[in-house]
Amino acid sequence: MFRKTILVFIFAFCAIAIAAQTSDDETKVLDAKIKNAIKGFKGDVWVCAKNLDTGKDYALRADEQVRTASTIKLPIMAEVYRQVEAGKFKWDHKLTIPAFDPGGGSGVLKEFTPGINIDLKTAVIMMTVVSDNLATNLIIETITADAVNKFMAELGLKDTLSMRKVGGYESGGLSTALKEDDSLRRFGLGRSSPRDMVKLLELLENGKVVSKEASAEMIAILKRQQYKTGLGRNAASGVQVASKSGWLDRLRSDVGILYTPGGRIAMAITVDNMETANSNIDNPGIQLVWKLSEILQEALSK
Structure with missing residues (x-):
């Protein structure tokens, strides 16, 4: 009996260790993809994202304070x-x-x-x-x-x-x-900070801002967002987006939740201090926000 208990314990420990290693490896792969995407970008980038169903997350300078626009x-x-x-x-x-x-x-x-x-x-x-x-x-x-x-x-x-x-x-x-x-x-x-915004989105999605009913109403309003050149750009069929974007001179930002088949993914992405300012849809900042959101969606919805 004792031997069986030890074997069960060893098996469970190994399973946890393997899962942790897999998670570790996935994070490294995601981090490499994110950093490759921002390589050569002339500006600063801050990212925080979390799958609210699985708990998988990613952060890059997520605790730094940024302009919100x-x-x-x-x-x-x-x-x-x-x-x-x-x-x-x-x-x-x-x-x-x-x-x-x-x-x-x-x-x-x-x-x-x-x-x-x-x-x-x-x-x-x-x-x-x-x-x-x-x-x-x-x-x-x-x-x-x-x-x-x-x-x-x-x-x-x-x-x-x-x-x-x-x-x-x-x-x-x-x-x-x-x-x-x-x-x-x-x-x-x-x-x-990106982490604050993701926390606020998570609280809203869980019905913990003001009341369950108020939170649901706010999420419904965010889903009516008209500016979808960032997180909601080219969203796959069936993927709803509840978001709020922001922009200034050399800044672009977007915060929101993507309702994917692999989970509800809350994201907050800010790019600032770009070399030039322009307001067209091909702005390199908003293009990068879009690209990063796609990478995060693919990685965190698995």
Whole structure:
């Protein structure tokens, strides 16, 4: 009996060791593929990805703090849901289109006639689905950047900060963190890390942001994303993508979940400090985000 127990123990130990070695080898292969893909890229790259069903993951500079660009709108959306759930605002709360807003850039609300009202729910959808900057500014005026930051801290996302409204330091809506630390200006609209963003996506997918129902609604909004040149580019038939992208001068970023046959894969990819700035679909940064997402999807969905 004792001998049988020892044999069972040895067999189990060997199986675990082999599995660990296989996992180790797979990570090395994936790491080599990622580094080969970014070889020669003129800029910096940060990556974090996790299969939420198997636990397989990959990280490259994932704990470093990066400029978020518009991906900070995901944490902002989460705080709106929290405040509505808490009864501070209702979804039909009215927001008025101003005569002027410094946000500019992406979105369609800037084309609306000043004085027109939209409801809070519409603003959240516009902010997320078409990355509307005016919608974002109206929301920050309503809920405050400080409230966003407090909620992210409560979720354990220590690297994530909403800094201000869209349109520069003078646009207003400054967070207390930005007022007290001028060095944070370099992050622009927001700061986070790839690992923080993947954690937030995992919390959402598991129904742990605000409530199960609120989390599901936010995921549904992310699935309506109109900018799919990064994670959602050429997605295979049947693969849904829930994502939020961001871009600035020399930065491109995308965070989201790919619902693949091999599992739900959460990803956060940022490329920054590119040599040149251009906004076309062939931008080398967004091309790299797309390429990396395909490599990660193939490796982590096995």
